[in-house]
Amino acid sequence: MVRPHRSPKGLFDPYYVPDKLLYRDREMSTVNGVYKDSFEDEYGVNCLVHGITGVGMTVFSRYFLTKLVPQQFNAHTVYVDAKHKDILEIISELNDKIHHETGKPITVAFDLDVLWMQFKRTATATDRRTVFVVDNIDETNEEVYKKLARLSKEINASTIGVLNSHEYRMLTKGPATQMAYDFEIPLDIYTQSQLYDIVRTRVEDTFPLGLTEEVVRYITDLVVEFDASKPKTTVEALKALWPLAARGQEIDSDAVRSATASITTFAHDNDYMDLIDTISMNDFMTLLVLEALCEHLVHYKTETYIDRGTLNELIVIKCEELGVKYVAEDIDRSLQTLIFQSIVFESGYSRNLLYVLAPPDILYEAAVGLRRELARRK
Numbered sequence: 001m002v003r004p005h006r007s008p009k010g011l012f013d014p015y016y017v018p019d020k021l022l023y024r025d026r027e028m029s030t031v032n033g034v035y036k037d038s039f040e041d042e043y044g045v046n047c048l049v050h051g052i053t054g055v056g057m058t059v060f061s062r063y064f065l066t067k068l069v070p071q072q073f074n075a076h077t078v079y080v081d082a083k084h085k086d087i088l089e090i091i092s093e094l095n096d097k098i099h100h101e102t103g104k105p106i107t108v109a110f111d112l113d114v115l116w117m118q119f120k121r122t123a124t125a126t127d128r129r130t131v132f133v134v135d136n137i138d139e140t141n142e143e144v145y146k147k148l149a150r151l152s153k154e155i156n157a158s159t160i161g162v163l164n165s166h167e168y169r170m171l172t173k174g175p176a177t178q179m180a181y182d183f184e185i186p187l188d189i190y191t192q193s194q195l196y197d198i199v200r201t202r203v204e205d206t207f208p209l210g211l212t213e214e215v216v217r218y219i220t221d222l223v224v225e226f227d228a229s230k231p232k233t234t235v236e237a238l239k240a241l242w243p244l245a246a247r248g249q250e251i252d253s254d255a256v257r258s259a260t261a262s263i264t265t266f267a268h269d270n271d272y273m274d275l276i277d278t279i280s281m282n283d284f285m286t287l288l289v290l291e292a293l294c295e296h297l298v299h300y301k302t303e304t305y306i307d308r309g310t311l312n313e314l315i316v317i318k319c320e321e322l323g324v325k326y327v328a329e330d331i332d333r334s335l336q337t338l339i340f341q342s343i344v345f346e347s348g349y350s351r352n353l354l355y356v357l358a359p360p361d362i363l364y365e366a367a368v369g370l371r372r373e374l375a376r377r378k
């Protein structure tokens with residue numbers, strides 16, 4: 001596919017809407033169907049979009065609002081991000097935007113009731129219907145959404161309220177505050193291969209020279225393993241890598257590890273050296289396996305994985321060098337130990353691909369040191 005226009009906007013603009021929203025066809029056609037009916041029969045509908053934070057709620061609602069609504073319905077569209085805004089700011093913004101949409105002059109006001117009245121009057125008097133999106137609904141602003149949802153019923157407008165799973169549970173399950181909505185669209189997390197496609201597409205849209213498939217896979221593996229497959233975390237990682245790539249720097253596994261450090265820090269908390277120490281007190285073979293694996297990753301910085309076949313060949317050579325008997329079952333067991341202890345990880349794409357989370361040079365030094373010590377003691 002020709003992508004003449006690559007721009008970092010796709011990473012740095014939080015309201016960016018990609019040309020294609022991947023793997024949301026079913027949810028999108030549900031929303032679309034419901035709003036289509038409401039337009040044809042002239043009534044207002046209120047919908048809640050929710051999911052775990054970072055799953056793609058904002059982009060979902062904005063895709064519908066900015067791409068589908070203008071294509072299909074002759075409607076006004078208003079998007080307000082309520083995050084970190086007080087009630088007055090949210091209502092002012094609704095008011096500004098509806099006046100802007102309808103081309104009506106606005107009278108300056110700072111009073112909540114006056115602003116709401118102005119908003120209500122203009123929203124009611126439009127020649128066309130309106131779709132409102134209020135993003136990031138929470139405890140502090142749910143009243144505004146409720147008010148808007150109620151108004152929308154009166155004036156045959158429609159709303160989409162967007163909120164994360166936590167707020168959703170709080171606001172809709174509490175008996176006191178039942179939120180006003182007609183239907184909901186839960187957004188599920190993506191599978192590994194879906195997330196991979198999302199990351200790859202975003203790379204193609206934004207990185208001047210792209211990134212290697214290994215790097216895209218590695219980012220996806222880490223986010224699936226450590227951060228619930230959130231596309232947002234992958235985009236954060238790409239944001240950290242973009243300036244390096246733009247300077248012409250080669251993106252190697254070290255760069256990816258540092259770009260994703262925020263999600264893997266908890267894994268670093270338990271001291272790797274302690275861990276290696278315990279598993280390996282009398283386990284020469286496990287240390288040797290770790291050594292061979294890390295040596296390869298240190299040597300080939302741009303390779304983010306080692307496959308089991310290559311690892312095996314390296315171990316055979318090491319065994320020969322050290323005059324140790326090669327026993328396939330021992331190697332398997334050692335590798336299982338390392339995986340079980342979360343020092344080595346299997347890729348979600350293929351069990352054949354192995355990666356590490358700690359810098360391989362540190363693991364390598366530790367493994368070699370301990371192995372030598374063990375050899376001396378014997």
Ligand SMILES: Nc1ncnc2c1ncn2[C@@H]1O[C@H](COP(=O)(O)OP(=O)(O)OP(=O)(O)O)[C@@H](O)[C@H]1O
Nearest residue numbers: 021022053054055056057058059060198231232235
């Ligand atoms: N299906 C998808 N196709 C393409 N890009 C996607 C898709 N889903 C999410 N993204 C991208 O993932 C990133 C995060 O999405 P978004 O900002 O919508 O998450 P969110 O759920 O609103 O997060 P928050 O909890 O922070 O509000 C964005 O860059 C978005 O474009």
Ligand SMILES: [Mg+2]
Nearest residue numbers: 057058059135
């Ligand atoms: Mg959002």
